[in-house]
Amino acid sequence: MTSSRAKHTDEKVIIDIGEVSQSFTVGDETVSVLKKIDFKLKNKTFNIIYGPSGSGKSTLLNILTGLQKPSTGAVQFDGRRLYELTPDKLAHFRANEIGIVYQQNFWVKSLNVLENVAMPLYFSGHSRFEAKKRAREALDLVDMRPYEKKNPSFLSGGEQQRVAMARALVNEPLFIIADEPTGSLDSKNGDMIMNLLDRCRKEYGRTIILVTHNMEYLPLADHLLHIEDGMVKQTTDDADIQTTTDDLLLDMKRRIDRLSKERKNA
Amino acid sequence: MRNFLTPLIDKLNSLPKKESIHFYTLLYIAWKNFSSKKLRSFLTVFGVVIGVSAVYFLLSFGIGVQQLVTTQVVGDQSLKSIDVETPNSKIIALDETAINAIRTFPHVDSVGILYSFPSITTLDGGEIDVVTFGVDTTYQELSALNLINGRLLIPSDNKSIVISEAALRALGIEQPSEAIGKDILVNIPLSGVEATQTRIKDEFKIIGVIDAGSGSEAYVPSGLFDAAGVPAYGQVKVVVDDIANVDGARKQIESRGFQTTSLADTLTEIDDIFRFFNIVLVGFGSVGMIVAILGMFNTLTISLLERTKEIGLMLALGARRRDVRMLFVFEAGLISLAGALAGIALAVLGGLAVNLAVNLNAQTRGVTAWFELFVFPPWLFFATIFITLLIGLIVVYIPARRAEKINPIEALRRE
Numbered sequence: 001m002t003s004s005r006a007k008h009t010d011e012k013v014i015i016d017i018g019e020v021s022q023s024f025t026v027g028d029e030t031v032s033v034l035k036k037i038d039f040k041l042k043n044k045t046f047n048i049i050y051g052p053s054g055s056g057k058s059t060l061l062n063i064l065t066g067l068q069k070p071s072t073g074a075v076q077f078d079g080r081r082l083y084e085l086t087p088d089k090l091a092h093f094r095a096n097e098i099g100i101v102y103q104q105n106f107w108v109k110s111l112n113v114l115e116n117v118a119m120p121l122y123f124s125g126h127s128r129f130e131a132k133k134r135a136r137e138a139l140d141l142v143d144m145r146p147y148e149k150k151n152p153s154f155l156s157g158g159e160q161q162r163v164a165m166a167r168a169l170v171n172e173p174l175f176i177i178a179d180e181p182t183g184s185l186d187s188k189n190g191d192m193i194m195n196l197l198d199r200c201r202k203e204y205g206r207t208i209i210l211v212t213h214n215m216e217y218l219p220l221a222d223h224l225l226h227i228e229d230g231m232v233k234q235t236t237d238d239a240d241i242q243t244t245t246d247d248l249l250l251d252m253k254r255r256i257d258r259l260s261k262e263r264k265n266a
Numbered sequence: 267m268r269n270f271l272t273p274l275i276d277k278l279n280s281l282p283k284k285e286s287i288h289f290y291t292l293l294y295i296a297w298k299n300f301s302s303k304k305l306r307s308f309l310t311v312f313g314v315v316i317g318v319s320a321v322y323f324l325l326s327f328g329i330g331v332q333q334l335v336t337t338q339v340v341g342d343q344s345l346k347s348i349d350v351e352t353p354n355s356k357i358i359a360l361d362e363t364a365i366n367a368i369r370t371f372p373h374v375d376s377v378g379i380l381y382s383f384p385s386i387t388t389l390d391g392g393e394i395d396v397v398t399f400g401v402d403t404t405y406q407e408l409s410a411l412n413l414i415n416g417r418l419l420i421p422s423d424n425k426s427i428v429i430s431e432a433a434l435r436a437l438g439i440e441q442p443s444e445a446i447g448k449d450i451l452v453n454i455p456l457s458g459v460e461a462t463q464t465r466i467k468d469e470f471k472i473i474g475v476i477d478a479g480s481g482s483e484a485y486v487p488s489g490l491f492d493a494a495g496v497p498a499y500g501q502v503k504v505v506v507d508d509i510a511n512v513d514g515a516r517k518q519i520e521s522r523g524f525q526t527t528s529l530a531d532t533l534t535e536i537d538d539i540f541r542f543f544n545i546v547l548v549g550f551g552s553v554g555m556i557v558a559i560l561g562m563f564n565t566l567t568i569s570l571l572e573r574t575k576e577i578g579l580m581l582a583l584g585a586r587r588r589d590v591r592m593l594f595v596f597e598a599g600l601i602s603l604a605g606a607l608a609g610i611a612l613a614v615l616g617g618l619a620v621n622l623a624v625n626l627n628a629q630t631r632g633v634t635a636w637f638e639l640f641v642f643p644p645w646l647f648f649a650t651i652f653i654t655l656l657i658g659l660i661v662v663y664i665p666a667r668r669a670e671k672i673n674p675i676e677a678l679r680r681e
Contacts, residue, residue, distance in 0.1 A: 062675050065582065067581075067582060067674050067675050068675055087586065087587065088286070088586050091286075091581075091584050091585060091586040091587075091589075092285060092286065092584065093584075094582065094583065094584040095583065095584020095585075096584070100582060100583070102678065106575050106576065106578070106579040106678060107576075107579070108295070108576050108579065108580070109302070109573075109576065110295075110298040110299040110301075110302035110303075111295070111298055115298075119580070119583050120583045120584055122287050122288075122291045122295075123286070123287050123580070123583055123584035123585050123586075123589070124283075124286075124287075124584060125283050125284035125285050125286050125287060125288065126283050127279060127280045127281045127282065127283065127288065127291075128278075128279040128280075128288075128290075128291055128294065129279045129280040130280070130283070167583075
């Protein structure tokens with residue numbers, strides 16, 4: 001399994017996060033959310049960021065999607081320093097090179113499924129014909145083509161997430177950034193989304209950055225990033241992933257046992 | 267649904283790729299948002315329609331009435347002519363020397379002269395007092411005489427006369443055509459002026475009859491008075507080459523001590539009155555417009571508030587801040603344009619209906635001529651659309667600024 005993964009991965013570093021810190025001022029207090037985070041991600045890899053709530057995952061994702069300029073540190077995508085781009089260039093970068101999937105999806109309500117999927121292409125300057133043509137192809141990938149005329153808000157959670165996947169894929173981005181995409185889905189739909197993400201990496205060579213709580217998806221990754229208290233607590237590569245997963249499962253088993261024991265004793 | 271716009275839309279739909287979103291695509295998204303909120307958009311546009319149609323209706327009425335009044339006052343008279351008189355003929359004479367000087371002024375095309383004297387006129391035993399004017403053909407043309415029979419004076423005429431219908435009637439001739447060719451005795455005493463002759467008394471042949479209302483008047487060639495040695499003209503009309511040069515020529519003539527009057531004076535007065543009148547009308551109409559503006563502001567603000575997430579999403583998906591701003595500007599533009607077009611249409615229909623009703627009513631009271639109480643000049647159409655769009659642009663300023671300042675992270679935060 002390790003060797004098959006290596007086939008898709010070239011050794012090129014495509015995301016380089018250098019000593020990124022982020023603090024917010026709330027009233028008189030300064031809250032440090034990220035403390036000198038430092039990591040590199042390689043091209044065409046599947047990366048999972050996990051950690052408890054409030055660990056700074058969301059802030060890290062906002063920094064990675066170009067929406068939140070970090071207090072200090074450098075964010076480099078494919079050799080370009082993201083936050084040295086002009087606001088327009090940064091918008092262009094988002095439209096062209098990032099695909100985003102959220103836990104809870106947002107839509108332009110007056111537009112149908114097809115045009116919501118075409119949105120990133122609109123913003124990167126494609127004609128409506130071209131954008132819609134490519135949006136149909138993206139909907140085909142997620143088997144949602146028959147729904148193209150529907151209003152996305154009226155679809156089920158699983159269907160919405162598939163359309164969101166199509167929207168993230170439509171601009172053929174370098175990176176797909178997914179923030180708890182399975183968080184609101186049942187396991188069947190969740191598995192399907194994860195399979196889609198896996199296919200994106202395997203078949204289309206996209207680099208995936210996924211934030212998740214669901215431990216069962218960890219084995220899909222090439223690279224794990226454990227964030228806690230705004231710091232990278234552990235990074236795990238290929239061969240060690242199974243061990244990490246086993247440890248985490250063991251840890252969970254111990255917690256379950258402890259809790260049930262406490263209950264019996266009470 | 268294919269229509270005449272289909273080729274254009276196809277073309278716009280397949281524009282070549284740019285670095286950022288096509289304006290057309292933004293306009294399309296604005297249109298989709300506008301048309302997906304049918305009731306709200308309708309009500310907002312309806313507000314604008316009321317405001318625009320009130321202003322447009324009242325203004326086209328104001329302009330219509332102004333044109334009616336102006337037409338009545340000006341009639342067939344030339345706006346390029348200036349009437350010249352002397353305040354005191356004993357000190358400043360309006361004589362041949364004076365008008366020869368006036369002829370040399372720049373922009374002066376021609377000069378018409380008039381003598382006027384009372385006369386006693388006799389025909390077939392009847393005798394009446396008639397005001398007799400000695401005119402040259404230039405003056406005659408500028409006087410816009412209303413000929414009803416025969417012809418007017420020509421330069422070769424000598425003992426010819428054009429007389430008013432009222433004078434003929436006083437002399438006992440009912441049919442103007444009967445008078446043509448008859449000889450009439452005219453006795454013009456030249457008292458009070460230092461002429462070489464004391465009177466002009468001669469037989470004149472009637473060549474034309476004019477309608478001068480109830481006035482008993484007659485026109486004879488001015489040469490007769492020149493020959494009788496009348497030293498100064500009663501009045502002179504000066505024609506300039508262009509309306510724009512009327513003021514300049516008047517100043518020059520007045521610098522020689524003469525008094526001038528021009529139809530332009532009256533027109534300026536009419537314009538002044540109607541300017542005030544129109545401002546009052548627009549003021550009334552603006553009450554509707556203010557309500558429309560508030561409605562538009564309300565709609566755009568609500569649209570902003572309920573689309574905070576949508577706008578955050580667009581920014582996250584690669585919209586530039588100015589794209590978001592333009593989206594709102596386009597939406598305001600759509601509301602304004604739809605409101606302006608429908609408002610103008612409503613006002614024109616209303617104006618035509620009122621005009622028809624007033625005309626039909628007037629005809630039952632014996633008015634035969636059709637008149638236009640409402641006028642819809644093209645400039646008013648374009649000005650209304652331009653101003654409504656401008657208002658839309660001002661109204662959308664605050665919502666658009668707020669939209670472009672939306673922080674996508676805040677907007678897309680999980681609930």
